[in-house]
Amino acid sequence: MFPILNTMPKMLPIAKIIRETSHVKTFVFRHQLGAKPGQFINIWVPRVDEKPMSVAMSNDVEFWLTIFAVGGMTKRLHEMKVGDLVGIRGPFGTSFEYESGDHLVLLGGGYGAAPLYFLASEAVKKKCTIDFIVGARGKEHLLFLDRVKKLGKNVKLHIATDDGSVGTKGYNTQILESVLSSVKPGNKKMTRVFAVGPELMMKRASDMCFAHKISCQVSIERYMKCGFGVCGNCCVDDSGERMCMEGPVVDHLRARKMKDFGAYHRDKVGRKITF
């Protein structure tokens, strides 16, 4: 009568660990997760904590989680070794939407580049052309550049850093503006923007896309406890939509109706925190 809705964690050994930057590692698991670009999982480190993380790659044989050592759980995860077990629940949430042959403009801020790489790697198989714009504080925080370069001639990489250590000095949204300005009205290819990163960056990107009347999807990160639509901690104002179910990927026109988009999020007890 009811669908099988087992959300128990699946215990998986870490199959491989790739160091990306001084604070970022990619954890590889040999398991067919079946995630689509934009979706997330909950990763449980026994005795420590469980957190939602976006999926950086998922195919028939393995999936990747690219994780920044920022808090207690992620630091503990960074100390773990190949063969150590973690619990995985998911995939959960919505994914990026596009059609074969579209022109995709990907805007990754900081660690947002990882899920966008997953999107790009899928989209190139569907004959999409891609402008991949990444931005970070400095060279040492840029992720996945070599992998993006290997995606082939249909992917053009643009880099911005705050300190100018590589690429254009300034914000990645400045590059986005020039890319959007070059989109000719009546262009046969559908242009879609996908922004993942700090919410204020996504808000700026959305403002630009709105002005240019270009389609845009953003990934709204909110504090999640369950990940499957029950706890109510990730609901946005005033629609009450759950970002673990009706999100995290939403069309920016929907995001723009959220009172909290670019303004505030909520902590683990539901208190508003301004960006």
Place this chain on the structure above:
Amino acid sequence: MKVDLSVEFCGVRFPNPLVLASGILGVTAASMANVVRHGAGGVTTKSLWLEAHMGHPNPVILTTEHFMINAVGVPDAGIEKAKEELAIYNSMKKAPIIANIIAGRKSDYGQIAEEIAKLNPDIIEVNISCPNVEDELGKPFACSRDDAAAVTREVKRRVKKIPVIVKLSPNVTSLLEIAKSVADAGADGFCALNTWGPGMVIDLETRQPILANKVGGVSGPATKPLTIKAVYDLYRATKLPIIATGGMMTGEDAIEALMAGAQLVGVGTAVHYRGIEVFGKMRDEMGKWCTQHKVKKVEEIIGTLKY
């Protein structure tokens, strides 16, 4: 045939008997309004504390096809957030709201009740029965006849006109003894029941409990007959109005609870099993059952169990 699904509970008219149970999707006004948009006849807030309360670390909720187990640990930001969110809910109100309150000490129940009463909820529900904060707070007040009555008396004294219902714990030797004691102390109704247990789930690979709190309250489809029996007992023993909560998944489940003596039906875990659309689905299933059985007003079913 047009079926009237509305029900009066403690003097408050609910457009249908399905209320969002406390603890599910009740963090913000927007979320509760969204639940009403999906067909709920009313909502219950997540438990409200006077001061901020952190709750337990993750993982906090696990599910299988048979049960849900949770040890969220009643997190809340405290009274200031409650003021803001209840004002928002009331400004766009489409269905009654039940404010669920909680405290660690008996005297604090009075204070939170008084503060919450100022925010004009339709009903106040007193949570004295959460099974997953025992390490922190000790045995729930719902497990002692005297403590349960003392809390009820204190809350009633402080809130004046607003109806007060008490959320009972199933984890007691005699539910009726507690219920009668709470009724004598002035409770206007009951919510039956809170989650069961606590229970535990172990991961075989690591040989560790999965919930960070190790133990949690159990809910879900299999608890329905336990809820029905509790409602049946309470209805016969006290005649106070009852919200039947626990394992309510379908419109037929709700009808069954009404027959046993409930006025309202709490829907929580079902959000996981049937999606947020469950409220509209259950409402329509109730309407269909009533039509098939030539019941014009759903209220006519309440307490009609033959025995």
